[in-house]
Amino acid sequence: MKSIKLTFALIVLFSSSISLANSGASENISAASKYSVLSVSHGIKASGQVVSGVVAVPLIIVGQVGSVSLEAGETLMKNAIGSEELVITELTITADPAPQRVMQNTVDEK
Amino acid sequence: MNILIKIVILVLLANTSDALAGSRSTNKLFLDPEEVVKFSKDVEKYAASKGARAFIISRLGTPKSELPKGIHFTHTAVAVYSTIQLSGGKSVQGYAIHNLYQDGEDSKFSSILVDYPVDFFWGALELKAGIIIPTPELQQLLVENIVSSKHLDLHNPNYSLLSNPFNNQFQNCTEYILDVINASIYQTTDKQQLKANTQAHFKAKRIKRSLKLLLGRILKDDLTAKDHGRKIYTTTFTTIGEYLQNNNLSNDFIVLDKDGTVTDLM
Numbered sequence: 001m002k003s004i005k006l007t008f009a010l011i012v013l014f015s016s017s018i019s020l021a022n023s024g025a026s027e028n029i030s031a032a033s034k035y036s037v038l039s040v041s042h043g044i045k046a047s048g049q050v051v052s053g054v055v056a057v058p059l060i061i062v063g064q065v066g067s068v069s070l071e072a073g074e075t076l077m078k079n080a081i082g083s084e085e086l087v088i089t090e091l092t093i094t095a096d097p098a099p100q101r102v103m104q105n106t107v108d109e110k
Numbered sequence: 111m112n113i114l115i116k117i118v119i120l121v122l123l124a125n126t127s128d129a130l131a132g133s134r135s136t137n138k139l140f141l142d143p144e145e146v147v148k149f150s151k152d153v154e155k156y157a158a159s160k161g162a163r164a165f166i167i168s169r170l171g172t173p174k175s176e177l178p179k180g181i182h183f184t185h186t187a188v189a190v191y192s193t194i195q196l197s198g199g200k201s202v203q204g205y206a207i208h209n210l211y212q213d214g215e216d217s218k219f220s221s222i223l224v225d226y227p228v229d230f231f232w233g234a235l236e237l238k239a240g241i242i243i244p245t246p247e248l249q250q251l252l253v254e255n256i257v258s259s260k261h262l263d264l265h266n267p268n269y270s271l272l273s274n275p276f277n278n279q280f281q282n283c284t285e286y287i288l289d290v291i292n293a294s295i296y297q298t299t300d301k302q303q304l305k306a307n308t309q310a311h312f313k314a315k316r317i318k319r320s321l322k323l324l325l326g327r328i329l330k331d332d333l334t335a336k337d338h339g340r341k342i343y344t345t346t347f348t349t350i351g352e353y354l355q356n357n358n359l360s361n362d363f364i365v366l367d368k369d370g371t372v373t374d375l376m
Contacts, residue, residue, distance in 0.1 A: 055195050056193070058164075058191065059253075085159050086158040088158045094226055
């Protein structure tokens, strides 16, 4: 009886802990990659806008890192970074999974 | 202990552990993919409209009702305006996001990985972004830090969900971002010096000890309090925002919702 009471108390105590994490629109994609989901999505597929990013290089306008003098650096910084609007691609870029996962997905699909 | 009680604890903690979900790169989707894509692009365009070369970005990967009081986001990273080379060879401009993610094989360890806004928000439970846009001067220093790969020197692969920002024993995603920010400000990657500065100037979020936390520590490999004293303190998106705000190092500290609503946190 004591065990049942304690069990019930624990259930009440943790009842608010039930996560909604498993009630999403799509369960674990498993072998299907995010890229595949994006590609078959009606709206996104129609626009042909899903691409993989290979490498990203930060844009830095000032001269070589470490080579700018303090005075020149202050001037260059003001010119380089301000509040002017930046251009953003309309493409949907996604990173490919790590090589290990890609190979594992390939093995699973076979 | 009664076997029945053990089973109940394990079952309930299986759900509780999601509430303490750390920083993972995931293919698990909870929302409509087209909405995720649109929101991700809205976040980019918001930052771009402010001319942000680098900004702090945060997402919600756990139901808000499950979060400790005062914590609004579960994963934080730094987004950098970049030229992105695509797989077809073309180059475009957009934001690349530099994250500390837990390793898929062993959640006690982490790696620094680059992804893009749609990847970042793919596993979100709610389309809501925390955004901190530093001052132009600090943006420049952040970009230089990343271009020179000094941000990699700041990485501690030993992961803890509630890592203590005042020492180097463990590191979570938000503490890592704080370390990158401070390394940029103080122009050093000396971890001892950075932690001394953090102790002197940074106000962390106190997490009160609870039964749920105690039981979570028993069953979750990535949750420990070994690096804490009597009280538990951790870094959050909000504490980073307040830190920069109090030092006049940020211009924007906001939450962007999927309907475009901007909530100012300053």
